[in-house]
Amino acid sequence: MRRNIALLILATMWLFSGSCKKFEKAGQLNQAGIALTFDDDRVDNWFEYLDLFDSANAKVTFYICKYNRFTPEQKRKLAIIQNRGHEIAFHGTNHYNMMDYVYRYRHTMDETIKCEVADGLKLMNRDGFYPTSFAYPYGAHNGLFDKMLMRYFKSVRALNGTNDFSMSQASTEKNEVLFGLGIDKSSRRSDVNVADVIRSAYNNNTCAVFVSHDINTSKKLSVTIERLHKIFAQVKQLGLKYYTISDISK
Numbered sequence: 001m002r003r004n005i006a007l008l009i010l011a012t013m014w015l016f017s018g019s020c021k022k023f024e025k026a027g028q029l030n031q032a033g034i035a036l037t038f039d040d041d042r043v044d045n046w047f048e049y050l051d052l053f054d055s056a057n058a059k060v061t062f063y064i065c066k067y068n069r070f071t072p073e074q075k076r077k078l079a080i081i082q083n084r085g086h087e088i089a090f091h092g093t094n095h096y097n098m099m100d101y102v103y104r105y106r107h108t109m110d111e112t113i114k115c116e117v118a119d120g121l122k123l124m125n126r127d128g129f130y131p132t133s134f135a136y137p138y139g140a141h142n143g144l145f146d147k148m149l150m151r152y153f154k155s156v157r158a159l160n161g162t163n164d165f166s167m168s169q170a171s172t173e174k175n176e177v178l179f180g181l182g183i184d185k186s187s188r189r190s191d192v193n194v195a196d197v198i199r200s201a202y203n204n205n206t207c208a209v210f211v212s213h214d215i216n217t218s219k220k221l222s223v224t225i226e227r228l229h230k231i232f233a234q235v236k237q238l239g240l241k242y243y244t245i246s247d248i249s250k
């Protein structure tokens with residue numbers, strides 16, 4: 001009798017686990033979250049805020065351009081940023097607008113990819129950086145670029161220039177094309193708006209992808225420290241996860 005009951009329990013457990021699996025979608029996010037990304041070559045500025053990120057337990061993504069002009073000291077700082085758990089991603093060798101480079105200045109696609117991607121990547125690889133995520137300078141891209149760049153990266157990030165914020169919500173861990181939402185002063189986005197986007201990630205179990213450049217400088221392409229503190233507080237309050245871009249581009 002006891003044996004029969006044990007078998008019945010096992011059979012129920014097996015059935016239950018089977019039915020659960022049926023509704024599980026592959027590649028879906030387990031936890032809602034946000035991805036903070038920072039573009040360009042502002043390693044000295046970012047370096048000053050590593051303790052701030054640590055205090056929030058935030059791992060973020062830095063998309064690097066113009067690595068060929070980095071000083072040894074800046075390369076050292078970038079290595080420290082990587083060792084502190086942040087993602088070092090790629091943002092072009094020279095920060096050219098790649099669409100203009102091809103369609104306006106009449107370079108071939110292969111020339112453009114060699115100049116703006118392969119050459120710059122090689123320099124970074126030589127120093128121990130292996131970016132797997134790419135962000136388009138000025139967000140300029142098309143489907144052909146997206147396809148070509150998949151040979152080098154797991155994902156490409158463009159910009160969300162629309163009011164459709166759902167474009168900036170990644171819903172799986174296997175994204176190829178992402179659209180970051182700007183939160184610098186230049187975006188003129190309100191704190192309420194940013195909070196709504198984060199709240200939406202929480203409600204829909206997605207990852208909100210944000211884009212910034214400098215941290216707390218006088219430039220327009222800079223996110224204020226007050227905004228970062230507000231974001232950190234909301235993430236903590238909602239129990240959200242910080243994703244790097246490679247976390248959601250497998």
Ligand SMILES: [Zn+2]
Binds near residue numbers: 040095136138
């Ligand atoms: Zn840029």
